[in-house]
Amino acid sequence: MRILATIGGLLLLSVILWDAFETIILPRRVTRRFRLARLVYRTTWLPWSAIARRMRAGSWRESFLSFYGPLSLLWLFGFWVVALIASFALLQWGLGSGFIVVNGTTDFSADLYMSGTTFFTLGLGDVTPRTPQARLVTMVEAGTGFGFLAIIISYLPVLYGAFSQREVNISLLDARAGSPPSAGELLRRHGQTQNAKALGQYLRDWEAWSAQLMESHLSYPVLCFFRSQHNNQSWLAALTAILDACALLIAYAQGDLKSQAELTFAISRHTVVDLAQVMHIPPRPPRSDRLSAGALAELRSLLAACGTASGGGGAREAKLSQLQGMYEPYVNGLADRLLMPLPPWTPTESVDNWRTSAWGRISALPSSLPESEEGDHF
Numbered sequence: 299m300r301i302l303a304t305i306g307g308l309l310l311l312s313v314i315l316w317d318a319f320e321t322i323i324l325p326r327r328v329t330r331r332f333r334l335a336r337l338v339y340r341t342t343w344l345p346w347s348a349i350a351r352r353m354r355a356g357s358w359r360e361s362f363l364s365f366y367g368p369l370s371l372l373w374l375f376g377f378w379v380v381a382l383i384a385s386f387a388l389l390q391w392g393l394g395s396g397f398i399v400v401n402g403t404t405d406f407s408a409d410l411y412m413s414g415t416t417f418f419t420l421g422l423g424d425v426t427p428r429t430p431q432a433r434l435v436t437m438v439e440a441g442t443g444f445g446f447l448a449i450i451i452s453y454l455p456v457l458y459g460a461f462s463q464r465e466v467n468i469s470l471l472d473a474r475a476g477s478p479p480s481a482g483e484l485l486r487r488h489g490q491t492q493n494a495k496a497l498g499q500y501l502r503d504w505e506a507w508s509a510q511l512m513e514s515h516l517s518y519p520v521l522c523f524f525r526s527q528h529n530n531q532s533w534l535a536a537l538t539a540i541l542d543a544c545a546l547l548i549a550y551a552q553g554d555l556k557s558q559a560e561l562t563f564a565i566s567r568h569t570v571v572d573l574a575q576v577m578h579i580p581p582r583p584p585r586s587d588r589l590s591a592g593a594l595a596e597l598r599s600l601l602a603a604c605g606t607a608s609g610g611g612g613a614r615e616a617k618l619s620q621l622q623g624m625y626e627p628y629v630n631g632l633a634d635r636l637l638m639p640l641p642p643w644t645p646t647e648s649v650d651n652w653r654t655s656a657w658g659r660i661s662a663l664p665s666s667l668p669e670s671e672e673g674d675h676f
Contacts, residue, residue, distance in 0.1 A: 304392030310385035318378055318446070322453050327516040327576045334381075336578075338374050342366075343523070350637055360529040363637060367524040371457075374520075375450055379417070382446065386439045387413040396429030412436070417443035460514040461524050467507045468526055468536045474500065477530045477651045481542035482597055482644035489603030498558045501547075504540050505562040511537070512569040519576055522636060528651050532638040538629045539641045541566050545625075549618035550601050567625045574628045579635050581627030589622070593644045 317334040346366050353359040387409040390397075395404050397412060401424070412425045416439045427433040471477075475484035488497045511533065515521050526532050540562065547559035574581065594615070633640050 300392045300394070302392075303388045307385045307388030307392060310381060310388065314378055314381045314385065315442075318449075321374075322449055325517050327519075327572070331578065334377070335374060338377055339370060339520075342370060342373055347635075347637055355639075357529055360525060364525040367520060370520060370523060371454075378446075382442065383410065383413045383417050386417065386435060386442075389435050390432060393431040393435065394429065396427055396432035398426045398428045400424045413439060416440050418447075419444055457518055457521065460518060461521055464511060464514065464521070464533055465526060467504065468531055468533060471536050471539070472531070472651045475539055476645055477528060478535050478639070478641040479531075479539035480641050480643060480645045481539055481546055482593070482600055482642075484539065484543050485546070485597065485600040486603070486645075489600055494555050498555045501540070501544065501555075501558050501562040505558075505565050508537065508540070508562070508566040508569045512565070512572055515569075515573055516576055519573075522573060522577065522632075530651070534629060534632055534636065534638040535641045537566055537570060538625075541570070541625050541629070542641075542643055545618055545621040546597055546601065548621060549614045550598065563621070567628075570625055570628045570632065574631055577632075577635065579628075579631040582631040582634060584626055584630050588626075588640065589643045593642075594618075596644050 313334065320328045320333065321335045343366065346363075350359055350363050353362060387406070390409045390412060391406055395409055397404060397408060399408050408425060412427075415422050415425070416436050419440055427436045471479050474487055475481075484497075488494070488500075522533075544559040544563035544566065547556055548563060551559065629640060632638070
């Protein structure tokens with residue numbers, strides 16, 4: 299039994315350390331289906347999301363879902379720590395429990411107690427190793443515990459830095475496409491100034507944002523569960539709105555704007571596909587058609603107002619439908635798993651967050667951004 303305990307302790311120790319290495323240190327995605335970290339997230343997210351699905355959509359539900367991302371990190375760290383303490387306790391017991399115990403018994407509980415105090419480097423002194431094997435395991439555990447806790451502490455600033463960087467462009471999208479964002483609102487606001495060049499530059503910025511999103515969220519998939527600051531915003535809704543706008547411009551626009559839309563569409567579609575794969579979310583058809591015939595006619599008129607449309611026709615509608623099929627199944631799968639609603643193609647009840655306050659909506663503000671006499675925004 300002691301030999302089996304030693305082998306089991308070594309195996310558990312290796313599995314936990316490797317899982318922590320892949321999750322925290324390894325800067326690339328891991329496609330292997332069985333991982334302890336993934337098991338922790340699946341067993342905790344399923345009941346958490348089941349409770350959220352029974353709640354009425356609104357601020358309470360979003361607040362409840364927003365707790366999961368940070369709490370899941372604590373659960374994962376706690377699971378790793380408990381498993382590491384148990385693995386070293388198995389090693390100590392398998393090697394004969396070579397301790398000197400003051401006012402206690404030398405059963406397995408003493409091994410667990412010794413392992414816990416050593417892992418957290420408490421050094422209480424009521425249980426001390428007396429054999430060379432016990433001293434070696436104690437020294438290795440003390441170094442492992444110190445290094446493991448240091449890595450976890452340094453991991454959190456990196457994680458929250460990536461989250462903060464993600465949220466910058468989502469917040470900027472509020473004044474450009476409303477909240478929740480929509481492709482129609484993005485085109486309408488750029489059409490008001492007939493500024494197709496500014497729209498092209500904005501899509502170029504989102505090309506870089508999508509690449510950053512893919513890099514950070516593939517390295518740290520837990521960020522997918524982190525909700526945005528406002529209930530009517532999310533990284534998935536923002537990315538979907540940009541994909542919608544790019545699909546429209548590829549199908550109906552021409553020139554430099556179409557070329558930039560193709561580049562932004564490529565990296566944004568790459569992002570949603572890779573994130574769906576790393577989270578093992580299969581593509582799912584949409585539950586209802588987000589783009590009706592009336593909405594498409596409205597979008598074509600918005601494209602014309604922007605000075606970007608090159609005419610309609612069945613071929614362009616077929617192109618748009620083909621582009622939709624390249625990303626909508628993946629964003630639908632992500633939306634269903636993460637409980638993040640997808641944005642509409644055309645604005646329905648889009649509200650700019652910058653026009654609101656904690657005391658309610660400010661209705662006296664003008665419908666467009668104020669301009670100075672020179673025509674510049676504030």
